[in-house]
Amino acid sequence: MFGDLVIVDDVPGEFTERVIEAFLARPDDTFALSLSGGDTARRCYERLADEAGTQIDWWKVDVYWGDERCVPADHPDSNYRLGREALLDRIGVANAHYPMRCEEGADPYQLRVGELGKFDLVHLGLGADGHTASLFTGSEAMNADPGRLVVFNEDPSGRNRWPRMTLTFAGIARARLVIVTVMGEDKRDALAAVARGEDVPGARIRGTRVVWLADEAAAGDLSET
Numbered sequence: 001m002f003g004d005l006v007i008v009d010d011v012p013g014e015f016t017e018r019v020i021e022a023f024l025a026r027p028d029d030t031f032a033l034s035l036s037g038g039d040t041a042r043r044c045y046e047r048l049a050d051e052a053g054t055q056i057d058w059w060k061v062d063v064y065w066g067d068e069r070c071v072p073a074d075h076p077d078s079n080y081r082l083g084r085e086a087l088l089d090r091i092g093v094a095n096a097h098y099p100m101r102c103e104e105g106a107d108p109y110q111l112r113v114g115e116l117g118k119f120d121l122v123h124l125g126l127g128a129d130g131h132t133a134s135l136f137t138g139s140e141a142m143n144a145d146p147g148r149l150v151v152f153n154e155d156p157s158g159r160n161r162w163p164r165m166t167l168t169f170a171g172i173a174r175a176r177l178v179i180v181t182v183m184g185e186d187k188r189d190a191l192a193a194v195a196r197g198e199d200v201p202g203a204r205i206r207g208t209r210v211v212w213l214a215d216e217a218a219a220g221d222l223s224e225t
Contacts (some may be wrong), residue, residue, distance in 0.1 A: 001129075001195040003178070003210025007219045011040065011183050012047035014213050015123075016180070018053045018212040019048055022121050022177050026187070029055075030095060033176070034064040034122040036133070037079035040183045041125055042086045049090035061098035063088065064113075066122060067134035067166035068103035070083070077162065084225030100165045102181075110150040113171055122167070122175035122207065126182045130190040131155070133172065134164035139199060169204050178207035182214040191218050 008014045023031050035041065044120055068079050075081065080099040088094060124132045133151050135141050141153035149171035153164050172178060180202070182191050191214060194202040216223055 001212070003180075003212055005195070005212045005214065005219075005222065007214050007216060007223050009215065010116065011181050011213050011215050012044045013051075013182055015179060016048045016051050018177075018179055018211065018213075019121060020052055023056050023061070026120055029060060029066055031061045031121075032064060032116055032119045032121050033061055033077070034066045034084045035220070036066055036123045036125050037069075037082050038125045040181050041123065042082055044123070044181055045083065045086035045142060045181075046090070049087050052091075056213045058091045058093045059095050061094050063094050064119065065098070065100045066124060066172070067164040068100035068102065069134075069164055071162055073099065085201075100150075102163070102165050102203055104151045106152055106165055109165065110139070110148065112175070113149045113167070117174070119175040120177065122172055122183040124178060124180045126170070126180055126190050126194070126202045128186045128190055129157070129159060130193055130198075130202050131160065131204045132180065132205060134160075134166035135201040135204075136160065140166060141166060142201065142204075144170070146170050150175070164224065169206065173206040175207040178205060178208065178210045180205065180210070180212045182212065182218040184215070185217040185220075187214075187218040188220040192220060192222065195222055
């Protein structure tokens, strides 16, 4: 497994603490945070909004997204909607936020990420099939040109709906810190595959530092090693 596996009882609480630590240790005045989607992400962002308090100056935070489904911004499956409801609406302020807009194409987000240089923190999840962001086994984005930071992608298996826009592995690798949150027994096989170094998307995550936060249900036998 590339990165550090940390098994905790309270993944959203640990996530919150690590985001606060990263913000306080940021090398620049602003803090570039990339959000994820899914039920675990929602729980993490709600906790972050409720508990970060005055430790994070949200006027210094620029919010990005690691992937997005090509649906309207108010659609229940929209990652932008999730981030807005779970975090942005709760904190009330942010220096800036940059949704992925499929109708604009991938190039504008590619340019934005390129101009940014480094994300301070990229948050990712892990699907039960081993995917992360919208990078799926067997999909074109798995072998994107190293110069591409953002692409469109689809799940060739059809298990995950909607065309997507997503950071590539090269885009994710621009993070000073990647935090992957994994919760629930249904993620156990996928996390074990990552730990064994199998060629699933999650095993290709890279960054200056990568931390996997998992609960006991997701960690399974990994908790004994």
